[in-house]
Structure formats: C-alpha cells, structure tokens
Amino acid sequence: MSAENQVDVLVLGGGGAGLAAAVSAAEHGASVLLFESERELGGSTLLSAGMLTAAGTSVQAALGVQDSPDRFLQHYLDLNHWQLKPGLIKAFCTEAGAAVEWLIGLGVDIPAKLSHDAHTPGLTRAGVEDVWRGHVPKDQGYGLVQVLDRARRQAGAEAVLNTRVERLLVEHGRVAGVVADGIEVRAGAVVVCTGGFSQDPALRSQYYPDADAAGEDLFVVAAPGSRGDHFAFGTQVGASITGHGRGLLLPTAYFQRLHHWQSGFPPRSRILVNSHGRRFMDEDASYAVSSGIISAQDGPVWMVFDDRARRDLPPGYAHWSAGHVQSEADAGRTLRADSLTELAGKMAVPESTLQATVDRWNRELPRGGADTEFLRHETLAAKGVAEPPAEIATAPFYAARTLPAELVCTHAGLEIDAGAAVLDARGNRVPGLFAAGEAGAGVLGLRYVGGGNAVANAVTMGRIAGRAAAGHARPSPA
Numbered sequence: 095m096s097a098e099n100q101v102d103v104l105v106l107g108g109g110g111a112g113l114a115a116a117v118s119a120a121e122h123g124a125s126v127l128l129f130e131s132e133r134e135l136g137g138s139t140l141l142s143a144g145m146l147t148a149a150g151t152s153v154q155a156a157l158g159v160q161d162s163p164d165r166f167l168q169h170y171l172d173l174n175h176w177q178l179k180p181g182l183i184k185a186f187c188t189e190a191g192a193a194v195e196w197l198i199g200l201g202v203d204i205p206a207k208l209s210h211d212a213h214t215p216g217l218t219r220a221g222v223e224d225v226w227r228g229h230v231p232k233d234q235g236y237g238l239v240q241v242l243d244r245a246r247r248q249a250g251a252e253a254v255l256n257t258r259v260e261r262l263l264v265e266h267g268r269v270a271g272v273v274a275d276g277i278e279v280r281a282g283a284v285v286v287c288t289g290g291f292s293q294d295p296a297l298r299s300q301y302y303p304d305a306d307a308a309g310e311d312l313f314v315v316a317a318p319g320s321r322g323d324h325f326a327f328g329t330q331v332g333a334s335i336t337g338h339g340r341g342l343l344l345p346t347a348y349f350q351r352l353h354h355w356q357s358g359f360p361p362r363s364r365i366l367v368n369s370h371g372r373r374f375m376d377e378d379a380s381y382a383v384s385s386g387i388i389s390a391q392d393g394p395v396w397m398v399f400d401d402r403a404r405r406d407l408p409p410g411y412a413h414w415s416a417g418h419v420q421s422e423a424d425a426g427r428t429l430r431a432d433s434l435t436e437l438a439g440k441m442a443v444p445e446s447t448l449q450a451t452v453d454r455w456n457r458e459l460p461r462g463g464a465d466t467e468f469l470r471h472e473t474l475a476a477k478g479v480a481e482p483p484a485e486i487a488t489a490p491f492y493a494a495r496t497l498p499a500e501l502v503c504t505h506a507g508l509e510i511d512a513g514a515a516v517l518d519a520r521g522n523r524v525p526g527l528f529a530a531g532e533a534g535a536g537v538l539g540l541r542y543v544g545g546g547n548a549v550a551n552a553v554t555m556g557r558i559a560g561r562a563a564a565g566h567a568r569p570s571p572a
Contacts, residue, residue, distance in 0.1 A: 101127045102567035103560070104272055104281040105251075106259050106327075109137020109317065110235075110549055111531025111556035112287035113242035114193075117200075118560030119285070120249035124567055126560075127281075128251060129274055131258035131319045136239040137289050138317040138503065138532075138548075141353070143212040144235035145546035146553060147220050147227045148190035152198070154227075156206035157217055161225045163188040169224055173382070174539035185512035186537050186554055193554040194229055201241045203232035210478030212545050213355065219476045221382035221544015228546045235549070242553075259288075259323070262330050262527075269331065269526035282567025283526050285559045286516070287552075290341075290504035290532035291322030301506040302341040304389075308499040311348045315502055324533035328508045331524045334517045337535035340505035342542045343498035344381045345388050347397060349422050350413050350500065358411025361403035362474075363483040365455050366496060369393025371438060371447035373455070376468040378477065382544045385498035396429075396441055397496045398452070402488040419492065429493040437491045452486050460485040503548045507535035514559035528563045530555035 103119040105112045108130035116128045134140075149166035167187040171180060198204060209216030209230050220228025231238050246253065254274075263271040263278060271280035291297040292314045298305045301322075305312055314320075328335060350357040368374050368391040375387045377397075388395050407416050422428035431437035434452055438445040458464065462482050464471045474483075508529045509517045516527040516534070531552040532538070538551055 099278060100280045101125045102282045103563045104129070104279060104284045105287060105560070106272065106284065106323070107131070107137065107287035107289055107319070107531070107533070108135040108253060109287060109289055109531060110139030110238065110242070110552035111533070112137070112285070113239065113246055114553045114556030115285045115287055115530055115560035115563070116251040117242060117245045117249055118557040119564040120246070120251045122561050122564035124564035126251035127279065128246070128253040129257050129259050129272070130253060130255050131288070132317070133256050135243055135253065135255070136235070137319060139235050139552060140239045141315065141317060142235035142549055143545065144231045144233070144238040144549060145212050145218070145220060146190070146194055146229045146550040147544055147546035148194045148229055148550055149187060149227055150191040151194045151229065153194070153204050153206050153217050153229055157208065159217070159225055161227065163191060165224070166190070166227065170543055173222070173541045173543055178539045179536060182510070182512050182536050185558065186551065189558060190550050190554045193550070193557050196557065197231070197238070197241065197553065200245045202238060204229045205232070210476070218545075220546045221380040221542070223544055228544065238549070262327050264330055267525065269524065283528060283563035285563050286324050286327055286508060286527070286529040286533045287531045287556060287559070288323040288533050289320040290316060290507070291325070292316035292320045292501050292504055293318060294322045297322040297325065298504075301338055302504050304339065304498075305341065305343060305501050308343070308497060311497060311499040313351045313500060315353050315500060320532070324507050324529065328516070331516070331527060332518045333524060333527075334509040334519050334521070335506060335535070336509040337506035337538070340538065340540060342381070342502040342548070343385050344500040344502060345385050345496055345498050346500045347413070347494040347496055348499070349418070349427065349494070352412055356412055358407065358414030360397060360414055361399050361407060362479070363403040363460070363486060364397050364399040365451065365486065367396050367398055367443065367448065367451055369443060371441075371443035372451050373468065376465070376470040376473050378470055378473040380544055382542050386541070388496065388498060395496045396493040398437070398486065398491065398493050400486045400488040400491050402484060403486070404492060422494070423492060430490050432489050434491055437493055441493050456485040456487060459483055503532055503538070505532070505535060505538040507533045510534040510536055510555070513562045514555050515562060526566065528559040530559040534559070
C-alpha cells in the first residue's frame with residue numbers, strides 16, 4: 095500500500111468469497127488489500143465441509159457424468175420456483191464449473207471418484223439433483239481456505255486481520271474506499287464479502303424471522319464474524335436489499351448444539367412422525383428440502399427410535415451418543431416409554447396410528463423391501479448404505495422433538511447483478527461497489543440447492559467480483 099493509503103481493490107472479509115475475490119483481483123493486475131474482522135482468515139468456509147456444487151467439470155467428466163451449466167440452470171431455477179433473476183443464476187451456473195477448475199489449478203485436490211457423503215473427497219450427491227454435482231475437496235473447508243490463502247500471498251494481496259471496517263468512503267456518488275480503525279484507505283473499487291448475519295439476533299428477526307421460530311433450540315454454526323456489516327454499508331449508498339426471509343436452517347433434534355460432525359448423527363433406524371402419528375417424509379431427504387417439509391407440518395415433529403438404535407450409536411460424539419440420549423431421557427426432555435402405546439400418549443398422538451406407522455415401517459425397509467411411500471431406500475443407496483435399517487421393536491422406545499434449528503447461513507443482502515456489482519433501489523449499479531458470498535444476495539434463494547451451494551456461491555461470485563473490481567479500478571485502454 096502506498097503512502098497515500100491507495101490501492102486498486104479493497105476486499106472486506108476474508109472468508110471463501112473474500113479470499114477468492116482478492117486472488118482474482120490480483121490475478122487481473124490489481125493491487126489488493128483485504129480487511130478481516132476476526133483473528134484468522136476463512137470465515138464460515140473454514141468451518142464447512144468445503145463442498146462446491148457445480149456442473150460440467152473435469153471431475154464429473156472423468157466419472158462419466160454428463161452435465162452442463164444449462165442443465166444446472168434449469169434445475170436451480172425450477173427448485174427455486176423461478177423467484178431468482180435468471181441472468182444472475184445463469185452467470186453463477188456457468189461460472190461455478192470454471193471456479194472448480196480454477197481451484198484445482200491452484201492446488202485444491204478433488205479426486206475423480208464417487209463419494210457417498212460430504213466428508214469423503216470426490217463427487218457426491220449434494221441435494222435433490224438430477225445428476226451428482228457435489229465436489230468435496232480433500233481437507234474440507236480448511237484445505238480450501240489454505241489453498242486460497244496461499245494463492246493470495248503468492249499474488250501479493252495483503253491481508254490485515256482483526257480489523258473491522260467502520261464505513262465506506264463515498265464521494266460524488268461513487269465508493270472511493272473505506273474507513274478502518276479511524277484511517278481512510280482509498281481504492282478504485284470495494285468488494286463486500288463480510289458474510290451473513292446469523293450472529294446478530296436483531297438482524298435475524300428483521301431479515302430471517304424463521305430462525306426465531308426455533309426459540310431456545312436455535313443454534314448458530316456460522317462464523318463469529320457473521321454480523322451483517324453489509325447492511326450498514328448498503329445503507330450508505332442506497333443499495334437494494336434482496337433475499338428477505340431466506341436462509342438455511344437444518345433439521346436437528348432439539349438437543350443438538352454443534353455441527354453434525356461434532357454432534358453426531360441420529361440412528362439409521364428411525365422415523366419422523368407428525369402430530370397425527372404418521373410418517374410424512376423420507377428421513378434422509380436432503381436438507382435442501384427437509385426443513386421445509388418439517389415446517390409444513392401442523393404440529394410438533396418427533397423422531398421415533400428404539401433402544402437398540404440408541405445403544406448402537408457410535409461413541410465419541412457430543413450429542414448423538416448412547417449415554418447422552420439416555421441422559422436426555424432421564425431428564426424427561428426426550429420422551430421414553432416401555433411401549434408404543436405409552437409413547438404415543440406422551441407424544442399426544444393417536445395410539446393406533448403410531449402403532450400402524452411403526453408396523454408399516456417394520457414390514458418394509460427393515461426386511462429388505464422398499465419404502466413404498468417415501469422411497470427412502472433410494473436415498474440410502476445413494477449414500478452407499480447397502481444394509482437395511484433395523485426394525486423399531488426393542489423397548490424402551492424414544493421420541494425426540496425435531497425441528498429446523500441449526501442456522502448455517504442467511505440469504506438476505508446487497509442485491510447484485512451477474513457481474514457482482516451492487517445495485518441501488520432503482521436497479522442501477524453503485525459505482526465502485528461489488529459484493530459476493532452471503533453479503534451479495536440473489537444466488538442463494540428460496541430453496542438451498544444442496545450441499546455446496548453456499549461455498550460455490552462464495553468462491554464463484556467472489557472470483558467474478560474480484561475480476562470485475564479489478565477491471566473497474568484499472569480500466570483497459572480500450
């Protein structure tokens with residue numbers, strides 16, 4: 095940075111979007127300074143599985159998967175009821191595959207092999223998709239951040255940690271820099287990549303009130319820096335805000351408080367029943383749609399399992415372990431009964447219906463058959479599960495209240511166009527201002543497409559934003 099505190103591009107936030115923007119801007123000839131509010135880089139990407147959803151990649155091709163950005167676009171818009179701007183989504187779906195190839199070129203290892211979960215490197219089924227698009231890198235989100243940060247350093251983009259930007263510098267209708275620690279830093283363009291607002295209760299209530307419905311069961315797994323700083327920046331320039339009421343809440347048992355790889359996983363031999371005592375969904379349905387299905391029920395939802403399932407839970411997890419479930423039952427928070435009739439009474443559901451629901455379950459999947467109503471056998475097969483789940487038949491029986499309560503990311507933010515430029519209330523570009531990731535809204539929509547949607551959005555739109563910001567700050571002679 096020069097004595098005049100002048101750079102070509104300022105990047106606010108050092109998560110996946112910010113790092114991608116910084117590397118991309120530097121690759122396109124810009125001098126870059128990145129401000130990160132926390133003590134380390136990575137943001138929510140660092141805490142994630144690092145999976146990216148993308149189409150038309152070399153990883154897919156090596157496995158014989160025929161896919162294209164246009165096919166991805168159709169699926170993306172259909173799943174989101176076409177309530178997103180097709181031009182923006184086309185840019186994302188077209189560039190996501192290129193972003194994966196870019197990451198591979200930088201050193202991210204995504205092996206060309208099939209994976210049956212979000213934690214085994216390779217290509218996996220990420221959501222409710224027609225072909226597999228989930229690209230899982232080696233070393234998860236941590237590995238992704240390490241590669242991007244190495245590329246940032248090699249490209250000469252400077253990073254300043256533990257520094258929260260106070261406000262934008264706005265001159266003559268254009269963004270001309272920022273104020274950080276009371277110091278003005280001027281730039282030809284600014285890229286806002288400050289993450290979402292999951293950690294701010296007031297902003298959650300305003301822009302994503304569905305999270306409040308979880309009450310005391312709500313827990314947040316987004317990075318500590320997800321405080322919604324982008325809204326204040328947007329107010330300074332009259333930016334348009336889009337994505338109200340949208341975000342990602344994962345369904346969990348009420349007693350979970352950590353990412354599932356820390357909390358653990360519920361037993362395979364389980365069913366979800368509604369207030370009428372009936373199953374209503376595939377219990378292994380992607381979280382792209384499962385939270386919406388659960389929220390649509392007209393009363394509490396219960397996860398029902400038996401003592402064999404409890405005892406078979408693997409050790410070492412914080413919440414889904416045999417001992418913890420027993421402790422919750424001993425405390426009366428998880429329901430427990432010696433018969434299904436007694437359990438139904440505690441759940442306040444019809445006894446005969448719950449019994450019929452469990453009997454129907456026991457006759458089908460556990461005996462090697464098909465789940466004729468909800469096709470769960472197909473979902474299990476996609477996860478590489480060959481052995482059928484066990485019957486629910488060993489007393490005592492348990493019921494744990496289940497609801498969307500794990501807040502992963504938020505989708506409301508500064509409206510952007512296909513070039514990641516921030517738009518004002520009239521739909522015009524705000525000169526000098528770009529945004530990406532959760533802060534740049536419009537890609538993450540009504541329905542989360544599946545595992546890797548947020549990371550792919552961060553890296554892809556971050557890369558686009560960095561390139562566009564460099565072009566704005568250093569226009570070519572032509």
